[in-house]
Structures are given as C-alpha cells and as structure tokens.
Amino acid sequence: MLSRNEAKYIQSLGHKKNRDNEGCFVAEGVKVVDELIQSGFAIRKIYALKKWAADNSDIKDVIEVDEAGLKRISNFETPNKVIAVFEKKKLRQSPDFNNKITLVLDGIQDPGNLGTIIRTADWFGIENIIASPDTADIYNAKVVQSTMGSIARVNMIYTDLDGFLYSNKIPVYGAMLDGEAVSAIKKTEECFVIIGNEGKGIRENIQPYIQKKISIPKIGNAESLNAAVATGIILYSLKIKI
Amino acid sequence: MLSRNEAKYIQSLGHKKNRDNEGCFVAEGVKVVDELIQSGFAIRKIYALKKWAADNSDIKDVIEVDEAGLKRISNFETPNKVIAVFEKKKLRQSPDFNNKITLVLDGIQDPGNLGTIIRTADWFGIENIIASPDTADIYNAKVVQSTMGSIARVNMIYTDLDGFLYSNKIPVYGAMLDGEAVSAIKKTEECFVIIGNEGKGIRENIQPYIQKKISIPKIGNAESLNAAVATGIILYSLKIKI
Numbered sequence: 001m002l003s004r005n006e007a008k009y010i011q012s013l014g015h016k017k018n019r020d021n022e023g024c025f026v027a028e029g030v031k032v033v034d035e036l037i038q039s040g041f042a043i044r045k046i047y048a049l050k051k052w053a054a055d056n057s058d059i060k061d062v063i064e065v066d067e068a069g070l071k072r073i074s075n076f077e078t079p080n081k082v083i084a085v086f087e088k089k090k091l092r093q094s095p096d097f098n099n100k101i102t103l104v105l106d107g108i109q110d111p112g113n114l115g116t117i118i119r120t121a122d123w124f125g126i127e128n129i130i131a132s133p134d135t136a137d138i139y140n141a142k143v144v145q146s147t148m149g150s151i152a153r154v155n156m157i158y159t160d161l162d163g164f165l166y167s168n169k170i171p172v173y174g175a176m177l178d179g180e181a182v183s184a185i186k187k188t189e190e191c192f193v194i195i196g197n198e199g200k201g202i203r204e205n206i207q208p209y210i211q212k213k214i215s216i217p218k219i220g221n222a223e224s225l226n227a228a229v230a231t232g233i234i235l236y237s238l239k240i241k242i
Numbered sequence: 243m244l245s246r247n248e249a250k251y252i253q254s255l256g257h258k259k260n261r262d263n264e265g266c267f268v269a270e271g272v273k274v275v276d277e278l279i280q281s282g283f284a285i286r287k288i289y290a291l292k293k294w295a296a297d298n299s300d301i302k303d304v305i306e307v308d309e310a311g312l313k314r315i316s317n318f319e320t321p322n323k324v325i326a327v328f329e330k331k332k333l334r335q336s337p338d339f340n341n342k343i344t345l346v347l348d349g350i351q352d353p354g355n356l357g358t359i360i361r362t363a364d365w366f367g368i369e370n371i372i373a374s375p376d377t378a379d380i381y382n383a384k385v386v387q388s389t390m391g392s393i394a395r396v397n398m399i400y401t402d403l404d405g406f407l408y409s410n411k412i413p414v415y416g417a418m419l420d421g422e423a424v425s426a427i428k429k430t431e432e433c434f435v436i437i438g439n440e441g442k443g444i445r446e447n448i449q450p451y452i453q454k455k456i457s458i459p460k461i462g463n464a465e466s467l468n469a470a471v472a473t474g475i476i477l478y479s480l481k482i483k484i
Binding site (some may be wrong): 116121124126148149181216217220221225229230233236240 | 425465
C-alpha cells in the first residue's frame, strides 16, 4: 500500500531542488528501472504492480501497489508497471578528456532532447558530457525516461562552460549553421563538440573558444535540425565515417 | 471573443476522426502558423492575441482572444500567441519515385518522433514519405508543432506498405540492427529507406521487400537509437557523405 506521505514525497521529487536536497530521483518503466538496477544505482524504494514484484522477488524494498496507486505517483499519462526511487550517482568531476570526443551542451532545455542526446552519445561511446547550468536536469523524469538506460553509462557534469573551456586545451568544434561541412572534416579522436540551445544556438560568450565551426550540409528547406538529430549526425560523422 | 461552440470545435479537432471529417487541422505558435500561411495553406480561422493580430493586419479571419481564451483551446501547457485552423492540403497520391530517396515509415507512433523525422527529411530534400496506416497522423497537433513548418514541404502518403512496396520497383533499404554498416554503403540517388517502429522495428511481412539491410555502427552500449536520430544519420550518410 502506498501511504499519502509517500505519494507526496515522490511527487516532490518532480522538482530539481528536492532531488538535490534528497540526493535521489525517480525512474519509471520496466526497461529503465531494470537497466538502472543492473548498472548499480542504489535503490531507495520501488513501487510496483504485483506481477513485477513477483518476477523480481530477489529485490528488496519493493512495495506492491495497484494501478490506481501507480497512476497517483506517475509523471506520465500511461504509467508503467514499476516506479523506483534511486540514489543519484556521484559523478566523476575530473575525468580525462584526452584522446576522446566529449560533448558540450550549451543550454539544451527540452528534457526529451537531452535524454535522446545522452542515449545517442552512449551509442557512439562518448564517456562524458559537459553541460551549462541551464541545461535540463539529467534526473528530470522525462530525461531519465528518454535516455532508455544510458543515464547509467554516460558521465554528465554541469559547470560554467566559459571557465571549463578556458582551462581545457583540446580542439573545440562548434555546431553552427555557417560552419564547414562536417562531411569534409577528418575523423578525429580528440575534441570538444559544442551543441547549442534549440532556438538560440551557442551563446556569444562561448563562441570565441570554437576553433572550427561545423555544419550539416542542407539540401532541402528546413530551417534547422532538431538538436538530438544534429548531435547524432555529427558524432557519426566524426567517429565512424570511412 | 471566443464562443463556447468555437472552443469545443477546436478541441474536437484533437481527434483524427474529426480532422478527417472536417478536412482541417490546428497549428499553434507564431513560427509554425507563419510558415503554413507562407506556404499557402488555406486559413479557416485564426485565434490570436491582440499584438499578433495587429502585426498581421493583412490577414483575414483573425479573431482576437485573450490569454485565458488561448489557453482554453491550446494543446500545450504553455500556449503560444496564435492558434490557427487550416485546411488540409490535398496530397499528391502518385508522385514519382525515380531518381529520389523516399522514406518509408512502418508504424512510427510517437508524434514527436514523426514530426522530427519530417523536419529531418525536409532538411535533406526528401520530397515524399510513405507511411503505414498505423503511423501517427501528420495533422496531430504535436506532429505539426515538431515539424517546425516542414509539414508544408514534404508530401506524406498513408498506405498499406505491403501493396506499395510490391508495386514499386526501386531498391529497398531497411534500417535494422543486423545490417551492413551504412558508412560502407555507396551514396545513392534512388531508393526507399524503411524505418521501423520505435520498439518493434520493421514488421515481418515487410522485411522480404528489403534488398539491403543497413545499420548504424555502434561503439558504446545503448541498445538502440531514437528513430528520428537514426533517420537523420541514414539520410546524411546516403545523401551527403563524401
């Protein structure tokens, strides 16, 4: 049974401030919860339908709820079979950026876009993502959902990009509309790739750090590409292209 | 002023059945409404804040509403300055597929994904998209929103894929997890590219039409890529790669 206080507590984790204070976050759905358990996220509490609880009887801290209970605490219109509260992971604050491609996100504000970017980065073996403080929170329920488990494998660091880029000296590429065609750029093993805000692009105070502006060639008439699609094409082009 | 009947009517267009019966659809937001007007969609009625109406005084059929009125008819949590009812476009039912890359969507059900795919197709100059009947409706409000105006330029045809692929004889590529690396495939000017459902992939009865399975090489650990990101990478690779 789900107490009223528990329901309130879980709903309160919809706000970043409360997630930060409590050091935990909410994940929904069989696939995502499974992946986070597998990758070692510490479980605070799990709320699940009878069937899920029976299938996962080795897991402690499971509270059986009915569908109405699940609906009360879900962030989604169609709640899934299980909702879990996990402890946030301690992020590595000073990873090594040498011989790696690292994504730098400047104000990606749509949670779905951020989640899809994290999932795409994971596909291409990106270990670290640096994000400006106004980028969506990785522990937002919609971000967690759309990463499809990749949140467990990509290290995300929120920091002031100006200071960060000033003190890290590897090549900096910036995705812009007026850059060199990414298809004409050589494969690389070491760089920062900056992806800007969905509407406004890369902030002016960050642009001086860019050594190479890169663009995705356009054939048709769309004004811009979705930020996650652009990220996918750029990572593919820099890491895979023959 | 917005009458109660008008508000009801606009809300009713949230359902595909009503959009089909009425031959019209709803678009929200300054950018999307502007693009649809520019590209010649016939306006049935526009509901806008005073400022938008003043800035667009050359446009007929504008009804001034206040923010509360706009909120009543909006499909989104934060309604924009303008909501318009447009007539659907007559789609070209028998376009020419020779010397072109055409996208074929098999059950893309997420409206945001479909909108982003249409926008990406427009970026790469794709003229036609063929979609299975269970693909999300192009006139769904979230699809219209996430196409960012590209709905005006891409011709979308809903049809039975089995019959369609049987009667059109150009090369068929299918995006699958076990295909040949798309980076190893030559640029092409003429093919169908099938993109499958977000979770289930391409239906079994469609798979026999595939002449070449294509995949996006994976370096990391994500289980799959978002359908719109995958579409972007494949179109980039087939159309642009040097």
